[in-house]
Amino acid sequence: MFKRIVLANRPTGDATQENFAVETFESPELNDGQVSVRVSHFSLDPYMRGRMDEVRSYAPPVQLGHTMEAGAIGVIEESRFPGLIKGQLVYGRLGWTQLSVIDGQQVQLVPESIQPNSLALGVLGMPGFTGWWGLLQYGLPREGETIVIGAVTGPVGSMVAQLAKLRGLRVIGIAGSDQKCDLALNQFGVDHCLNHRSYSDSLELENAIKEYAPDGIDIYFENVGGKLLEAVVPCIREHGRIVVCGMISWYNSGGLGAGAQTDSLNVPRLWRTILVHKLSVKGFIISDHWSHYEEFVADVAPLVATNAIKYLEDVVEGIERAPNAFIGLLRGDNLGKLLVKV
């Protein structure tokens, strides 16, 4: 018997334990073309909150009673897909589960250069790839520029921060605790870090950013939304770039209701800033760009191996602990890339 975690009901507001249920199941029969994968680790990420709502996000919502979705790695247990055999390590959207049955076409072999394997879910997986692609393709970083990075100790933000430092940018990180700011400064090498919880409103945070960047900022790597977006928009210089790959602060509130309206930043003000400062704003979802994944691994795996790019994993043991860890993630409790070891 295997265990999996299903969406028991949809949250109204913050996600809670009651939204999830543990189910047990037996290994199903495979159809032609399928493989079964015994999951070793799955990833917990903020975007999963969006899948719990009925509103369509980048992907359709998880259906009630279905397994929660996640990127995961695991070992092939049985294969009816030509070209994959028992024992191979693969990455795929396997879900919050101990065993996953999936089309063989939908999994990828984990490159052998990725050691330990769990890095395929973090610094050398989707989050790291998101940071690398977003910064280089849309942030267009130039030496001497200034970048502000939200959630800077997270697996996306810390990749962006370190790549930006390697390219000679000044990095201002934003994080949600003093402990995270210490980490950003000491582990990831940012120039400055602001704990957004020490500022009572977006204006105070804006002023703090302007102290470190009196001439304004060139790039805002946006994965937070909310108060941080309000604070950063007035700091952006002419020809600035905003790279939008997430909005964690709005996931839990559902994001679309009137209650989610920010206080000081309205649409006309935002639009006027885009026009007057000639900004580029680019949203992206990394799954559109998998064809560049190997390029990313080739570029970044050596940097990880030589410790030029550092990472932090936060591994929770046991599938039953996933809901609680996920709720903590949305609150900002964890440090580093959150994984569940099944």
Next chain:
Amino acid sequence: MFKRIVLANRPTGDATQENFAVETFESPELNDGQVSVRVSHFSLDPYMRGRMDEVRSYAPPVQLGHTMEAGAIGVIEESRFPGLIKGQLVYGRLGWTQLSVIDGQQVQLVPESIQPNSLALGVLGMPGFTGWWGLLQYGLPREGETIVIGAVTGPVGSMVAQLAKLRGLRVIGIAGSDQKCDLALNQFGVDHCLNHRSYSDSLELENAIKEYAPDGIDIYFENVGGKLLEAVVPCIREHGRIVVCGMISWYNSGGLGAGAQTDSLNVPRLWRTILVHKLSVKGFIISDHWSHYEEFVADVAPLVATNAIKYLEDVVEGIERAPNAFIGLLRGDNLGKLLVKV
């Protein structure tokens, strides 16, 4: 004696006649490096409303008692700038005036391929150049795509519409009267035109756009803001592009106050759309790109000469009539490029 129009006081809300005053002045002595230009035509454009506010827009505000700014053409009357001589036709930011004294470096000779000369203020001047640059550089139009263009009969919008048609796009124009829609359909060749005043709210307008574009739109050429932005954002397909070169509907309200908040589109909803639909939003100001102006003239002047690109001028005679014409422009009264013949 010459006449000029100065900013007498700043508007609170809509601009009115009282904000302007006519002054007379004598031709001043030139310093070395200056030229005096006898203005033949100046242009009236929505962005000038922004210059009347104390808030910094792309450029500093017009100071109280100073001449209103405008792009204009005129003939050199006297020159103390080497390389320019009496009788040459030049373009420059000469203002709402009959005579302008300006640094010789700040005027440009009007290319001889521009006939009649007043086209240097319209279809072959800043507005046409804005449409050409914005569509090609940021709109990235591809055959078979669908574009929505605000203020489609204006000098920017009509350029965008005709270039898009020449490239095989489906064009949905938006205008502020049935008469303008007739013009868009019959003169500028758009596929569909919606009179936004026939829709009571943005949702009705959104539904009307979706009737003509059931699969969504690829490009939104944005020079309007307000209700139109609200209506268009939910229609944009994945990987859509929004080109922002103006926001006429917000100029008059000052744009930044809480009263300018749109009803149904808030920042989280807008931001979520940018992320989920992977949009590119690009603000620009054409004055950053003058180095490409000759390329534009070389590309588009032949199209204008052969009537493949059409234009419409609305020429007001007499400098004293400029304030009234400008107020009408902000209300959407005029048809075609509004010029004052001094």
